[in-house]
Structures are given as structure tokens and as C-alpha cells.
Amino acid sequence: MDAALNQIFFPQTYQELFSRWAKHPDAVPYAGGTMLFSLQGSRTPALPRKLISLDKLAELRRISRTERYLEVGAMVKLSDIIYLGKIVPEALTRCLEGIANPQVRNLATIGGNICFKDRRMDGSAPMIALDALYELRSAQSSRWVSASRFSSLPGPINLGPQELLSRIRIPLEQWNYTICKKYPAAGTNNSGGFMVFILKNQKDTLTDLRIVFTGSLILRDKKSESILVGRRLPLERKDIHTFMDHWRIYLSAIHSMDDLLLEKVNNFVKTSLLALADG
Ligand SMILES: Cc1cc2nc3c(=O)[nH]c(=O)nc-3n(C[C@H](O)[C@H](O)[C@H](O)COP(=O)(O)OP(=O)(O)OC[C@H]3O[C@@H](n4cnc5c(N)ncnc54)[C@H](O)[C@@H]3O)c2cc1C
Structure with missing residues (x-):
């Protein structure tokens, strides 16, 4: 690679940044650099040839x-x-x-x-x-x-x-219950995804519920979530079963995710809900 062609810009204003970017449309924003560097396999990192550092903004x-x-x-x-x-x-x-x-x-x-x-x-x-x-x-x-x-x-x-x-x-809303789970990627220390389960509770009624997974794809089913909104806490097991039936149907349509990870996500949701059940 011709090192002379490598360029890094340090704009101090948006105007400077966007005029540089217009002249060098192939330039890549450089923030902390941890991801850009971690993608480099060799001992000498081969970063994109043109970088726009965001450090001075x-x-x-x-x-x-x-x-x-x-x-x-x-x-x-x-x-x-x-x-x-x-x-x-x-x-x-x-x-x-x-x-x-x-x-x-x-x-x-x-x-x-x-x-x-x-x-x-x-x-x-x-x-x-x-x-x-x-x-x-x-x-x-x-x-x-x-x-x-x-x-x-x-x-x-x-x-x-x-x-x-x-x-x-x-x-900045008040969430009364938060559970999170991190999934390592199979066979590595890298992150394979992250899952968030949050809910709001007012006078023992579940008023909002959000369940989100992100990784190689995003899982969120608002339809399943809505089944439990408005229910009294602790939850009745029959409501959890209804939720899980819908959630499983939602997951069954996902074909681009590793089966084992899908199973883990499913178990996490089930366990999180059972912790909110009566008895
Ligand atoms: C050892 C190690 C472990 C890690 N573990 C995890 C982990 O467990 N979970 C996890 O989520 N991540 C992990 N990461 C990944 C990564 O470091 C983080 O996600 C980090 O937040 C990336 O931020 P950065 O500022 O270093 O991004 P950079 O490397 O500077 O940029 C990342 C990408 O975003 C673009 N970009 C940056 N800022 C902007 C902007 N403002 N506008 C438009 N594009 C922009 C860049 O062009 C580049 O494509 C890990 C990294 C390392 C090195």
C-alpha cells in the first residue's frame, strides 16, 4: 500500500468536516478507533486510506x-x-x-x-x-x-x-424492572448480541414492556409485548403462556439466526417473565 496516499483530517467545525468530506467522499469517520482497529487482522493495521477524525469537534x-x-x-x-x-x-x-x-x-x-x-x-x-x-x-x-x-x-x-x-x-423515564443479558459469539470472546427486558409498573399493573435483542439481527415483537400490557402484577401463568405462544410464533419466522442463540433468547424471556409470576 502507498503510505503517501494515506490522509487523516482533523476538522474543528461541521463546515470544515463536510467540505473535506465532499472533496474526499471515500473518507471514513474515525471516532475512538477501537472497532476500526479491532477489524485489522495483521500486526500493521490497514486502516481506510482516508480518515476524518471527529476528535476536534x-x-x-x-x-x-x-x-x-x-x-x-x-x-x-x-x-x-x-x-x-x-x-x-x-x-x-x-x-x-x-x-x-x-x-x-x-x-x-x-x-x-x-x-x-x-x-x-x-x-x-x-x-x-x-x-x-x-x-x-x-x-x-x-x-x-x-x-x-x-x-x-x-x-x-x-x-x-x-x-x-x-x-x-x-x-429519562422511570423503568421499574430491568434485566439484561449479553451473549458471547460462539467460540469467541466477541459479543454475539445483547438483550434488554424492561417494564413499567403502576399500582401493580404492568403499563409498558419492551424486549429487544440486537446482534446479527434485531428481535422485537410489539404484538407479543402488548399481550401483557395492562395485566396485574404478579402475572398470571396463563398470560405468560399466551405471551410465550405468540413469542415462539414470532421466533419461528426467524431463519437467519443460530438455533442455539434463538433458544437462549427464548429461555431468557421465559425466565424473566416467570420471575414476575404469582407463586
Ligand atoms: C477488545 C474489544 C472488545 C469489544 N467488545 C465489544 C462488546 O462486547 N460489545 C460491543 O458492542 N462492542 C464491542 N467492541 C467494539 C467497539 O469497540 C465498540 O462498539 C465501540 O463503541 C466502537 O466505538 P469507536 O469510537 O471506537 O468506533 P470507531 O472504531 O472509531 O468506529 C466504528 C465505526 O463507526 C463509524 N463511526 C464512528 N463514529 C461515527 C459517527 N459519529 N457518525 C457516523 N459514523 C461513525 C466509523 O466510521 C466506523 O465505521 C469491542 C472492541 C474491542 C477492541
Whole structure:
């Protein structure tokens, strides 16, 4: 490879970034670099020839909070979100705490986690479950898209050419019950997927339920979830059985996922629900 052709840009403003990107459309955003580097097989990493470092864009590091939302810039490190403490929804904290190790989490950004193209990394599961919104910027405009529309599978992430994830808006709602599960990829230490199970409970009535898996594909069945919304807690076993019947029908239509992983996901959902049952 001709090293002279390698270029890395360090824009300080959006204007600078998008004008560079227009001149070098093949340039790739570089956030913490942990994913870009971990994909390199050889001892000398063969990174994309042209990189746009997002490091100098102060706006992408901003964290703000209102009564209803937590907003984090795409360049906020995973560890910095964890350090925010109790204001962060538990499902997100638990997910981020399970990613790699403290050294990687000090470099890795939330934007890099969400924007990896080949599969949905762990952060997408809590973002979808919590109804997060993503702000996407291009040279001409910015738009907001829901985490579920951004990450839907099969297919690529909902990010246009020369479009950047700039901000993530996470609703700060009270979830009364959170269970998460991480699945290693078969035969490796890599993540094979992440599952979130959250629910709201008001006066012993289940008022909202979200069950989301992300990995090589995304599992979420709103129809099954709606079966249990409005039921009294503890749940009656017959309601759990009805739910599981629907959930199994939903899973039976999934052909592109490893059977063993599907079985594990199914068991996790069943066990989580039985923990909410009477007797
Ligand atoms: C040892 C190790 C273990 C890991 N374990 C896990 C794990 O258990 N679970 C998990 O989910 N991940 C894991 N990862 C993967 C990865 O490190 C994280 O997902 C991380 O959050 C990626 O962030 P980054 O800032 O380093 O992204 P980068 O590597 O810089 O970028 C990743 C991709 O996103 C694009 N990108 C980055 N930011 C933006 C943006 N703002 N807008 C548009 N595109 C953008 C880049 O062009 C690139 O394609 C692991 C990585 C390592 C090295």
C-alpha cells in the first residue's frame, strides 16, 4: 500500500468536516478507533486510506440534560456515560459496563458503537428499548431518526453517504424492572448480541414492556409485548403462556439466526417473565 496516499483530517467545525468530506467522499469517520482497529487482522493495521477524525469537534462531546431527556454527543466515551451515574437508564449503564474492558471503554465512543455497519453492536439494544432518537447531520441538513428505524435489520444502518451521527437523545423515564443479558459469539470472546427486558409498573399493573435483542439481527415483537400490557402484577401463568405462544410464533419466522442463540433468547424471556409470576 502507498503510505503517501494515506490522509487523516482533523476538522474543528461541521463546515470544515463536510467540505473535506465532499472533496474526499471515500473518507471514513474515525471516532475512538477501537472497532476500526479491532477489524485489522495483521500486526500493521490497514486502516481506510482516508480518515476524518471527529476528535476536534467539541460539539460531539457535549452532554446535556433536561427533565425528560439525556442528550449525549456521538463522541462521548462509553466510560463517560457510565460515570454519569444514576441519571442514566439502568439498561444502558448495564449494557455499556459489559462492553470490553475499562481501557477500551475509555476510548470507544457511543457513536462508534451505534454506527458500526456490519452488525448492530450492544448499545443499539437499550437505545431501541428506551426509544432513543439519533440526530444525523449532513452538509445540507440535520434530521432526527428513532433508534429502531436507524438500526433496523436486515439491511444497512439508516445513514446516508457523508452523513454523520451527531447526537443521541435518551428519554429519562422511570423503568421499574430491568434485566439484561449479553451473549458471547460462539467460540469467541466477541459479543454475539445483547438483550434488554424492561417494564413499567403502576399500582401493580404492568403499563409498558419492551424486549429487544440486537446482534446479527434485531428481535422485537410489539404484538407479543402488548399481550401483557395492562395485566396485574404478579402475572398470571396463563398470560405468560399466551405471551410465550405468540413469542415462539414470532421466533419461528426467524431463519437467519443460530438455533442455539434463538433458544437462549427464548429461555431468557421465559425466565424473566416467570420471575414476575404469582407463586
Ligand atoms: C477488545 C474489544 C472488545 C469489544 N467488545 C465489544 C462488546 O462486547 N460489545 C460491543 O458492542 N462492542 C464491542 N467492541 C467494539 C467497539 O469497540 C465498540 O462498539 C465501540 O463503541 C466502537 O466505538 P469507536 O469510537 O471506537 O468506533 P470507531 O472504531 O472509531 O468506529 C466504528 C465505526 O463507526 C463509524 N463511526 C464512528 N463514529 C461515527 C459517527 N459519529 N457518525 C457516523 N459514523 C461513525 C466509523 O466510521 C466506523 O465505521 C469491542 C472492541 C474491542 C477492541
